[in-house]
Amino acid sequence: MNEVAIKKKLRRIRAGGAPRVLDLFAGCGGLSLGFQASGARIEAAVESDPDAARSHGLNFHKGDPRHSSARDITDTTPQALCDELGMGNPAAAFDIIVGGPPCQAFARVGRSKLREVADHPEAFRHDPRARLYIEYLDYVEACHPLAVVLENVPDMLNHGGHNIAEEICEVLASRGYVCGYTLLNSAFYGVPQMRERMFLIALHETLGEDVSFPLPTHRINLPTGYGSSRLVALKHLEALAVRNGKAHFLTPPAAQGALPMAVSARQAIGDLPRIDARALLASGELKRCARRFDQPVPYNQPKRPNAYVKAMRNWPGLATPAAISDHVIRYLPRDYALFARLKPGDQYPEAFRMAERMLDEALKQLAAEGKPIRRNSAAWEKLRASIVPPYDPTKFPNKWRKMEPDLPARTLMAHLGKDSYSHIHYDSDQARTISVREAARLQSFPDGFRFCGTMNPAFRQIGNAVPPLLAKAVAQSVMAALQPARVPTPAQLAFAGV
Template identity: 65%
Template sequence: MNNDIILRKLERLKAAGKPRVLDLFAGCGGISLGFEAAGFDMRGAVEFDPDAARSHGLNFHDGAPAHSEPIDITKTTPAALSLQLGLGPVAEAFDVVVGGPPCQAFARVGRSKLREIEEHPEAFIHDPRAQLYKKYLEYVDAFQPLAVLMENVPDILNHGGQNIAQETCEVLEAKGYVCGYTLLNAAFYGVPQMRERMFLIAYRHELAAEVTFPSPTHWLVLPPGYEGSRSVALKTLRDLVGDAHSYIAPPAASPDLPPAVTAEEALADLPAINARELLAEGKIARGARRFDTPVGYNRKKPSAYAELMRNWPGHAGPKEGPSDHVIRYLPRDYELFARMNPGDQYPQAYEHAVTMFEERLAAARARGDKMPEGSARYKALWDSIVPPYDASKFPNKWRKMWKDQPARTLMAHLGKDSYSHIHYDSKQARTISVREAARLQSFPDGFRLSGTMNPAFKQIGNAVPPLLARAIATQMMQTLRQAANNKEAVDEPRRAAAAVS
């Protein structure tokens, strides 16, 4: 790596220049938004999905075509990217590279399908998406950043017996970086969602910087499932006892901190959408949901969190309210949603549905309609009330939120259905809206999402919560500024170059 380039980048930061960021696998921009809020300059992004790429361009580059087109990292060289974005010499273009290679290949969810497709017991290891993190490292080589951030699912710590995070650190350390990784839960950083993710940070060794992670700002006792997930992810580390590794224990949260932001605090100021009323009035129907009708906020006093979402600097919400507060058309299930209790999952929903069927069957027979079991009308009534999924095979497919807790993890599967996040308000009896999903992920109301409802849900579910990204970015900004203002850090590359010559 060219020491003169490192020196020039440090000197630029010492002169109060904003650190310039490249976001790889950027999605719609969750990490980008957090880094922008912490004072970084978002100079470029690489994203393959067309809708997500347009969203990123809309929010960070006013829709400029060069920044809004999808880019295939497997077919785009760093030099071609630098040329497309007009950034000049590759190695001079960025100070920080961030991003999260696609997590699907690292997550336990979906491995069985991959095995079926390839008829290999460990097919998920060979999923080409799992190799995209190597492209991430190639871009690091080319752009020679002062700092690197990588995000992924906790399972990356035990991916087919491999600890991809540790291996990545070892590769970066061989390239001249100091590296560390940890597991952070978004709920500890003001996000109304219990989302556990791995974060890896690396700094050029010339900075003489230590890898640290932000201290929590909120307190929560995580449900057993989340602690269990962390234990599974750390299984590989337990096999490394006595061996050097780069894992850093997460900063501890204190019960003295403010309680975690709840779903109700996140959503209560958005207008109610009473799905059963809309259905009865013919005001909701099947079809694409477009974001062209703004809705006002309700009269409830917004929480501190809602105020932040309305007034995020640079992305404040429109005065007339968001235009993407739209929901799915699920006529069979609205009444069922009303019956469910907070915390109910699919087995409980199925039981409620069977009870509803039995009530309506009894009412029909009381009116003289015998409706014998096995008849076409009996089956039609059943199908109109009871969902078709086997309750023993889909225990986590549905979940009704608690209003007084953060939501459970939002996933990209929101793009296909939203049953994992059924609104806590039984009167509204529906799944969450696009804007509510964005709120739970800590996207401000002024953040624009390209496309219609399904791609918008997918973009939100794939994203890193901006508030968590902001906390990490603020920590990294402090480290970079301290290093840039440290004369020893700036002089070391010069001395090293002199020694070589």
């Protein structure tokens, strides 16, 4: 480890210099935005998806082509990156490295698909994406950062019997870092979404600081599924810590004192313009075509915007005018009437039963009009296909969900890029899935943050991202270690109440 480079960086920061961040597997920039909001400077990013790379370059480097190009970390060395960006020696260019290697390789949801592809019961072990954290560590070795932050799904803690987070900590500890990792749920940090993720922080020993994670700012009783999966993970990890005194797992920080309730879906998106899908469909305004972001729509103007709405509209450096231009939805004509009849919290089995009921109603209406249709006839099959979704309700119980207005949303996934049925709007009058901007709001992206590409790539970028407000909370813990006596700027103080 280059001690000279480390000490030089530390002197610069403690003399008032802004920490310089390199974001690996950056996506559109959720982690970057959180660190920027905490006073860091986003120097560079590596992202292989072209649309996400363009989004990152647009939002953090004003669209500079050098910063908007897609790069594959497996064939972009730290020196090559610095050469392309005119940054010189990687060991001197960055103070913090952040990122999250693609989580699909660690998430249990992907393993069955990998087994099918490879016809091997342990195929997920051999998914090349599962090795990308090694490329991440190679960047740490070359760049000598003062701090490292890694984010991923909780399943990274038990990947084929391996705790990848613990293994990463062991590697980093051997390179002079003090390490710790834990589980954080974004709903505890002001994000209107229940999203459980593993966070790992490593601080160079020269800092003389221990790793700590941010205290919750909000409270919520996590529903079944989130709470039980966390308890199982904590039980496993705490047993590991008992068996091995060198384990780096830290118990998630507990709430202290009276805290406000978690931000709900209604609080997060209730001020956004109404989109009545059935009316738009009937008028012909909603058609099957690419959804672009070039039509500004005025906000609803609540008399007293809540704190979350104010933060999303007035994020420092990304404040918005009186309209938004990415409030677009999917064309799903078969399902709008079904969405209207679902209750908040209903999932696919309830939707399937309701659709079957709607089919019976339609058949009875035709019979009453003297136009009976024989069961299993071609006409019956056509009518059924126009009303009833084709998926087996026993195989896809969680494919759909109508959001509960007074709770944070459930986890937004990258699959939003293919469909949005996991997040059906709670308002039955609007009867639709969420828009791109509503998805961004539920991830805590401010309204001034722009997404490149059309609707599907934008949804995918949002679903893949780290919620910026959660990233900001983690960033503040890291910044406190780098700048123990730093004084927040007025903008940061004004933003601290989010």
